[in-house]
Amino acid sequence: MKNLIINICLICFIICTALQLFSCNTNEKDKNEESDTIKRITGDETSVDIESNPILSLFKKTSELPFTIDSTYFSKLTESEDFVRLRTKEVKVLTTSFNKYEKFSNIEWNLKSFFELDSMKEAGTYEEYKNIIDIGMTMYSDAYAIEKFKLGPNTFALIWIISYSTMDACPYASGDIVFLSIFQSETITDCIQIGENMSSGDPPSSMSKTLTSSINDNLIIQFSFIEIYEEEDYETMELINEKNTDNFSAKIKEGIVIFEK
Numbered sequence: 339m340k341n342l343i344i345n346i347c348l349i350c351f352i353i354c355t356a357l358q359l360f361s362c363n364t365n366e367k368d369k370n371e372e373s374d375t376i377k378r379i380t381g382d383e384t385s386v387d388i389e390s391n392p393i394l395s396l397f398k399k400t401s402e403l404p405f406t407i408d409s410t411y412f413s414k415l416t417e418s419e420d421f422v423r424l425r426t427k428e429v430k431v432l433t434t435s436f437n438k439y440e441k442f443s444n445i446e447w448n449l450k451s452f453f454e455l456d457s458m459k460e461a462g463t464y465e466e467y468k469n470i471i472d473i474g475m476t477m478y479s480d481a482y483a484i485e486k487f488k489l490g491p492n493t494f495a496l497i498w499i500i501s502y503s504t505m506d507a508c509p510y511a512s513g514d515i516v517f518l519s520i521f522q523s524e525t526i527t528d529c530i531q532i533g534e535n536m537s538s539g540d541p542p543s544s545m546s547k548t549l550t551s552s553i554n555d556n557l558i559i560q561f562s563f564i565e566i567y568e569e570e571d572y573e574t575m576e577l578i579n580e581k582n583t584d585n586f587s588a589k590i591k592e593g594i595v596i597f598e599k
Contacts, residue, residue, distance in 0.1 A: 391524065393431060396422045397496055399485035405495070406552040407516055407533035415499065415514055421482035424498060426456045429481050432498060432519040434526040437595055441563065441584060442531045442549070448515055452479045452500050473507040484516075489557060493522040493593060497532075509540035513547075520593050527593035532559065542570035557590040 398420065424432070429452065438445065455476065458464040471477060479502040486494050496519040503512035513536030519529040534549040548564045567580040588597040 391521075393428065393496070393526075394486060394494060394521065396424065396428065396483040397486040397498075398422065398483070401485050401487040403487060403489075403557075404552060404554045405487060405497075406550075408550045409535075409548075411533070412514060412535040415484070415501075421484055424481035424483055426453055426460075428483075429453070429456075429498075429500075432496065432517070432526060433529050435528050437528050437530045439530065439597055441561075441586060442534075445515070445531055448479075448500055448502065451476050451502065452481055455479045456481075471505055473505055474509045474511075475505055476502055477505045478503045486521075489520065489522075489590060492524075493520065495519075495553070495590075496521055509538065511536070511538035513537065518595075520590065520595070522593035528595050530588075530595050532561075542572075544568045553590075559588045559590065559595070561586050561588070 429449070433449065436445075455464065455467075456479075458467050468477060479500060481498060481500045484497045484499055486496050489495050498517050498519065500515045500517070501513075502515075504510050513534060515531060515536075516533030517529060518532045520527045531549065532551045534547060536547040538545050545568070546564075546566045549561065551559055551561045553559050561584075563582075563584040563586075565582040569578045570576070571578055586598065588595050590596075
């Protein structure tokens with residue numbers, strides 16, 4: 339198990355180093371474009387009708403409460419091809435007010451990987467990056483707008499994902515991370531992780547992580563977290579399992595997600 343943890347840390351270091359080497363340095367241009375995009379999407383300058391707002395138009399499917407993310411939901415994500423692909427500008431707007439809760443994964447790392455790879459695609463250097471990456475390095479990271487549903491007057495829940503995977507060799511890692519961004523009165527007021535389906539491994543060790551959730555009509559969010567480590571004992575050849583579980587809840591109030599302590 340220690341070997342798996344060490345390998346995962348090594349993977350993160352290699353990926354971050356490689357992404358920095360191949361990312362496009364367009365800081366000032368990106369800052370200006372991001373600022374213009376936020377003004378256009380969130381309506382900082384003028385009042386925009388919520389139904390025709392550009393960020394909402396990316397979420398084609400409209401659902402209703404209660405809302406559930408479980409194993410079936412993740413299966414449907416892999417089956418559908420109707421989702422709108424999100425680029426860096428849109429994801430930065432959706433994460434304007436990101437709420438990092440201690441029980442969640444290292445979301446900052448996943449967002450950074452997405453931004454770096456997306457900038458390569460924009461700059462035309464992504465194919466070059468894929469040609470030189472090594473085992474354990476992220477090969478794919480894409481974001482998609484999934485669906486939206488109403489939470490109240492002028493308030494929408496926007497569901498989107500980041501789907502990623504490393505090079506198809508050991509050590510490996512892949513997963514889908516589901517986000518909830520709250521759009522209220524023409525701005526993003528909060529953003530949290532509400533789901534994850536992840537697996538990684540470097541035989542004879544492996545790890546899986548699942549975060550499921552449900553939102554009821556009273557805007558209470560119930561979370562269920564499961565993390566499983568597996569490792570084969572070199573001497574006995576027996577499979578050693580370690581399972582960690584947790585359940586916690588939060589409430590959406592006035593456009594903000596408040597976690598129970």
